[in-house]
Amino acid sequence: MSSQPTARTAAAKASDFPTGVALLRDPTLNKGTAFTMAERNALGLRGLLPPHVFSQDEQVQRVLKNLRVLPNDLDKYVNLNALHDRNEALFFRVLTDHPDEMMPIVYTPTVGLACQQFGLIFQRPRGIFIGANDRGQVASLLRNWPYKDVKIIVVTDGERILGLGDLGANGMGIPVGKLSLYVACAGVHPNQCLPVMLDVGTENEALLNDPLYVGLRQKRVRGPAYDELIDEFLMAAQDVFPGVVIQFEDFANVNAFRLLHKYRERICTFNDDMQGTAGVVLAGLLSALRITGGKLTGQKILFLGAGEAATGISDLVVSAMVEQGLPRDEARRHCWLVDSRGLVVKSRTDLAEHKRPYAQDFSFLPDFPSAVEALKPTAIIGVAAVANTFTQPVLEAMARFNQRPIVFALSNPTSKSECTAEEAYRWTGGRGIFACGSPFDPVTVNGQTFVPRQGNNSYIFPGVGLGTIACGARHVTDEMFSAAAWALTRQVTEADIAQGSLYPALSRIQEVSAHIATAVAKVAYDKGLATKPKPADLSAHVSAQMYDPRYRSYVQNL
Numbered sequence: 001m002s003s004q005p006t007a008r009t010a011a012a013k014a015s016d017f018p019t020g021v022a023l024l025r026d027p028t029l030n031k032g033t034a035f036t037m038a039e040r041n042a043l044g045l046r047g048l049l050p051p052h053v054f055s056q057d058e059q060v061q062r063v064l065k066n067l068r069v070l071p072n073d074l075d076k077y078v079n080l081n082a083l084h085d086r087n088e089a090l091f092f093r094v095l096t097d098h099p100d101e102m103m104p105i106v107y108t109p110t111v112g113l114a115c116q117q118f119g120l121i122f123q124r125p126r127g128i129f130i131g132a133n134d135r136g137q138v139a140s141l142l143r144n145w146p147y148k149d150v151k152i153i154v155v156t157d158g159e160r161i162l163g164l165g166d167l168g169a170n171g172m173g174i175p176v177g178k179l180s181l182y183v184a185c186a187g188v189h190p191n192q193c194l195p196v197m198l199d200v201g202t203e204n205e206a207l208l209n210d211p212l213y214v215g216l217r218q219k220r221v222r223g224p225a226y227d228e229l230i231d232e233f234l235m236a237a238q239d240v241f242p243g244v245v246i247q248f249e250d251f252a253n254v255n256a257f258r259l260l261h262k263y264r265e266r267i268c269t270f271n272d273d274m275q276g277t278a279g280v281v282l283a284g285l286l287s288a289l290r291i292t293g294g295k296l297t298g299q300k301i302l303f304l305g306a307g308e309a310a311t312g313i314s315d316l317v318v319s320a321m322v323e324q325g326l327p328r329d330e331a332r333r334h335c336w337l338v339d340s341r342g343l344v345v346k347s348r349t350d351l352a353e354h355k356r357p358y359a360q361d362f363s364f365l366p367d368f369p370s371a372v373e374a375l376k377p378t379a380i381i382g383v384a385a386v387a388n389t390f391t392q393p394v395l396e397a398m399a400r401f402n403q404r405p406i407v408f409a410l411s412n413p414t415s416k417s418e419c420t421a422e423e424a425y426r427w428t429g430g431r432g433i434f435a436c437g438s439p440f441d442p443v444t445v446n447g448q449t450f451v452p453r454q455g456n457n458s459y460i461f462p463g464v465g466l467g468t469i470a471c472g473a474r475h476v477t478d479e480m481f482s483a484a485a486w487a488l489t490r491q492v493t494e495a496d497i498a499q500g501s502l503y504p505a506l507s508r509i510q511e512v513s514a515h516i517a518t519a520v521a522k523v524a525y526d527k528g529l530a531t532k533p534k535p536a537d538l539s540a541h542v543s544a545q546m547y548d549p550r551y552r553s554y555v556q557n558l
């Protein structure tokens with residue numbers, strides 16, 4: 001594993017290596033009370049720190065002790081952010097050692113609250129803010145970023161932040177949080193990560209009237225001016241950071257679909273809301289099939305919802321079926337969608353572009369329960385953000401049609417979940433195979449204890465990013481997400497399966513991401529999409545690139 005501190009050992013010999021207070025104030029180098037006596041002597045730190053030298057493990061314990069007494073998750077978020085600003089290695093050590101506890105704080109659900117309160121809790125900027133009024137100068141803004149080896153950018157325009165809608169520039173919390181997960185889950189180096197906010201205004205009146213709002217106080221720029229800013233940003237990013245991967249995040253439907261289709265063949269880009277979600281859900285389906293013994297091409301999947309998640313998942317399921325020999329048109333007949341107006345069928349004239357490939361030659365049905373009864377699906381997947389829609393009759397019907405019905409209630413947050421884990425297991429008589437979008441505790445039904453796990457995008461996108469960087473892929477393809485899904489399901493153990501868990505334990509996330517990254521890079525090499533020379537041992541090459549937040553000595557060679 002590589003680590004920034006190792007590189008710094010040599011740097012410590014250089015005359016420009018910071019010393020004294022400047023070193024303590026550099027979050028990328030600071031170790032706080034863990035500077036050794038030798039380092040304190042050599043680097044002008046004597047007297048600037050209390051005398052006792054702590055280990056990083058002891059510092060982690062101090063952080064945890066402080067965090068755990070805080071009254072709420074937003075306070076914990078603020079506290080962790082401040083740590084990130086003070087001591088980057090310690091921040092990532094806390095995250096990598098305690099993913100189950102920390103991920104809900106640095107990302108969903110707490111990051112949603114943090115975005116809503118962004119103007120209030122703002123302390124230090126992180127990332128690049130590009131305003132609608134910066135057109136013509138985007139490249140120069142990007143050049144202000146202090147790290148030149150940026151390999152992954154997460155960008156949002158803040159229009160559809162989680163399920164919270166338009167949060168304008170406050171949405172910057174999302175790219176920041178997501179990039180922390182790239183580091184914590186897959187060991188992408190922190191200096192290679194750049195969060196970007198494209199502030200084109202907001203329609204959110206409350207924010208426009210909020211004296212603490214950090215963004216432009218104007219309505220959203222739309223039409224050609226918006227497209228030109230996006231285009232300028234994407235081209236400038238390629239220019240300033242050659243080979244960078246750009247992940248679109250939390251754009252509204254109206255832009256998300258068309259931007260992905262416009263740019264996916266031109267630059268190295270993907271949309272996690274569609275493709276990352278699709279990867280994690282495909283992996284969950286593949287794990288479920290290990291229980292049912294069925295084939296992917298034998299499934300009839302009914303979605304509640306027909307937005308970014310539902311069509312993204314359908315597209316990847318179709319690609320995976322095509323890989324297994326099914327013609328594309330026939331594969332599409334396995335994915336059925338219900339939106340707010342009813343079943344997506346050919347006779348409807350009100351269908352948005354992204355739904356049309358899934359318009360089935362079938363009679364119109366007005367709602368989800370009637371579609372379940374008529375279609376007898378093998379799997380239902382809820383991604384409409386409408387709570388309590390997997391009702392007792394729906395789940396009992398699924399259990400009538402299937403020996404082991406597949407039930408994924410993926411809507412976030414918990415209050416939007418289609419059903420609880422308890423309902424999914426109980427109303428199917430303990431035969432349901434369940435995955436969720438929000439965390440649920442284990443459930444015991446008929447004497448058997450089930451451990452439901454979240455179909456969390458963090459299982460997929462960090463590994464995809466690491467793999468793409470490791471081989472210098474020119475594009476991120478569906479085949480890579482399909483390979484990522486297969487790699488993820490292979491990491492689900494028999495013990496996981498036996499307790500009804502369709503995903504591995506989060507505590508193994510770095511190991512899991514390394515497998516995914518290797519699978520993704522292999523596709524890139526096999527398809528001629530890689531720009532870096534192929535290493536003899538791809539898996540070792542991937543692992544060797546992973547950031548290690550443990551401290552290294554800055555002075556051992558002096």
Ligand code: NAD
Binds near residue numbers: 273309341384436
């Ligand atoms: P979206 O806004 O793109 O799509 C929502 C869809 O739901 C739209 O097609 C809309 O027509 C449909 N809908 C709304 N009300 C409905 C109703 N009453 N009946 C049927 N359909 C209805 O949003 P999205 O990005 O697709 O996300 C949807 C949900 O899925 C969110 O709650 C999100 O948090 C969740 N999600 C979970 C994961 C995960 O668990 N890994 C990943 C992505 C999204």
